[in-house]
Amino acid sequence: MERIVADLGRMYQERNEALQEVTRAHHEALLHLSLASDFRDDDTGVHIVRIGYLAEALALMLGEDDKFATMMRKAAPMHDVGKIGIPDEVLKKPGPLTPAEREIMNRHASIGAEILGRSRVALFQLAAEVARTHHERYNGSGYPAGLRGEDIPLSGRIVAVVDYFDALTMRRCYRPAFSDERALEMLTEQRGAMFDPRIVDVFLENAAELIELRDRVNRTQPGFAELVGA
Structure with a gap:
């Protein structure tokens, strides 16, 4: 009986390890798809990595637990994977x-x-939630469902703020990059309109730390291995 129990325990452990490996491979494949999408809109491809780390940091600053924040780091980079289906024109x-x-x-x-x-898998369900809701707006003017206020999941409200700030400070094909100072002003102007006031306030209170994190990501160029790690 002890041997049977031991064998079952080993089989259970091997099953979990195999499932984790499959999940990791699936995650990396989706990140590469997200990167392919990002390269069409950002010639550096670093935007999605920055969004992961910024979302994690902002979640912690909002008082969320480590587990949720880590999930946000892994899920948020896939927020715009759907752009792979949008024509270049x-x-x-x-x-x-x-x-x-x-x-x-x-x-x-x-x-x-x-x-x-x-x-x-919970991670990909969270990533789907982020993809679906990060363009919803606090005042109900967003898309695709016109959600309002806290009807928008916290994950989407967090990514909406970090994506907006990061995108403003990037050079795009249709405009130059805004300065950090101007981007913070624009974020402030959308407090309570596009974005959750509490999340904007926490971002502004910690702007120097978040900007340093962004710059550190730009300097060190962490890869997907670091992004999806424990």
């Missing part, structure tokens, strides 16, 4: 989008959620 258009083009662009949130939500 829309994604890279140098001028304003027409209403029809904006409708096409907005589909990336639902496309990303569909790609990520096919897995029952």
Whole structure:
């Protein structure tokens, strides 16, 4: 009986290790897909890595536990994976989008959620939630569902703020980068409109630390191994 119990314990451990390895491989594949999407909109490809670390740090600053913050680091980089399904003539258009083009662009949130939500693994469910909700707006003016206030999951509200700030300070095909100071002003202007006031306040209170984290990611260029690590 003891041998049977020991064998069952070993089989259970081997099963868990195999499942973890499959999950890690799946995660890395989705990150590479996200990177391919990001390269179409950012020629450095570092944006998605920065979003992971910034989301983790901001979650901790908001008082969330380590487990949730770590999940955010791993899930947030996949927020825009759905852009892989958006045509270049829309994604890279140098001028304003027409209403029809904006409708096409907005589909990336639902496309990303569909790609990520096919897995029952908690990490990918969180990533799907982020993809689906990071363009919802606190005042209900966002997409795809027009969610308002705390009806928007915390994960989406966090990524909305860090993505907005980071994107503003990046050079894009249709505009130069804004300074950190101007980006913080623009973030402040959207407090309570686009973004959760509490999350904006915490970001602003810790802006120097978050900017240093962003700059450290730019300097050290951490890869996916570090991003998906324990």
